[in-house]
Amino acid sequence: MLSGVKAGLVSADVLRREQQELRRQERNNKHLEEESRHSETVFRDKSGRKRDLAAERLEQRQKDQAKSERDEQYAKWGKGLAQGRQQQQNVEDAIKEMQKPLARYIDDEDLDRMLREQERDGDPMAEFIKKRKAKENKEKKEKPRYNGPAPPLNRFNIWPGHRWDGVDRSNGFEQQRFARLANRKAVQEMAYKWSVEDM
Numbered sequence: 001m002l003s004g005v006k007a008g009l010v011s012a013d014v015l016r017r018e019q020q021e022l023r024r025q026e027r028n029n030k031h032l033e034e035e036s037r038h039s040e041t042v043f044r045d046k047s048g049r050k051r052d053l054a055a056e057r058l059e060q061r062q063k064d065q066a067k068s069e070r071d072e073q074y075a076k077w078g079k080g081l082a083q084g085r086q087q088q089q090n091v092e093d094a095i096k097e098m099q100k101p102l103a104r105y106i107d108d109e110d111l112d113r114m115l116r117e118q119e120r121d122g123d124p125m126a127e128f129i130k131k132r133k134a135k136e137n138k139e140k141k142e143k144p145r146y147n148g149p150a151p152p153l154n155r156f157n158i159w160p161g162h163r164w165d166g167v168d169r170s171n172g173f174e175q176q177r178f179a180r181l182a183n184r185k186a187v188q189e190m191a192y193k194w195s196v197e198d199m
Contacts, residue, residue, distance in 0.1 A: 010018075043051045076084065096110075104111050119126055146160035152168045160166030 043053060045051055099106075100110075143162035145162075146166055148160070148166060151160045151166040155174060157166055
C-alpha cells in the first residue's frame with residue numbers, strides 16, 4: 001500500500017512491527033523536516049549555477065530607473081526645450097503679477113519698463129533707438145557675407161557667404177535636367193493649345 005504497510009489479511013504482530021518501523025522512520029526524518037522548514041529556496045539557472053535573486057532585483061531596479069529617466073528626458077525633448085522654458089517663464093511672470101496689488105500705480109517699475117519697451121507709430125525717437133540697436137548688433141561678431149555679383153541659382157537657394165564662395169563647380173547636369181523639364185512642359189502646353197484651338 002501507499003503508506004508502506006502490507007495489504008490484505010495481516011496478523012497483529014506484523015501490524016505492530018510495521019507501525020513501529022513507520023514511527024522510527026518518521027523520527028529519523030524529523031530533523032530533515034526541521035532543517036528544510038527554515039531553509040531558503042535555491043534557484044538555479046539553466047546551467048545549474050545558483051542565482052543571486054537580490055543582485056538580480058537590484059540590477060533590474062537600476063535598469064528600470066535608467067529607462068524611466070531616459071523616457072522622461074525624451075518626453076521633455078518631445079515637448080520642446082524652448083517651449084518648456086517659455087512656459088516656465090510665463091508661470092513665473094504670472095505668479096509675480098499675482099503677488100502685486102490689483103491697482104497699478106505710476107511708480108510700478110515693471111509697468112514702466114513694459115511701456116518703455118513698446119514701439120509706437122509716429123514716435124520720433126523710435127528711428128534713433130532702432131539705429132542704435134542695429135549698431136550694437138552690428139558690433140557683435142558676424143560671419144562674412146557675399147557682396148559680389150548675383151550668384152548662379154542653385155537648388156537650395158543658398159546665398160554665397162561663409163560656407164559657399166558662389167562659384168558653380170557642377171558639371172551642368174542640374175541645368176540640363178531643369179531645361180529638359182521646362183521643354184517637356186512647354187511642348188505639352190503647346191500641344192494642348194493646338195488641340196483646343198478650333199473649339
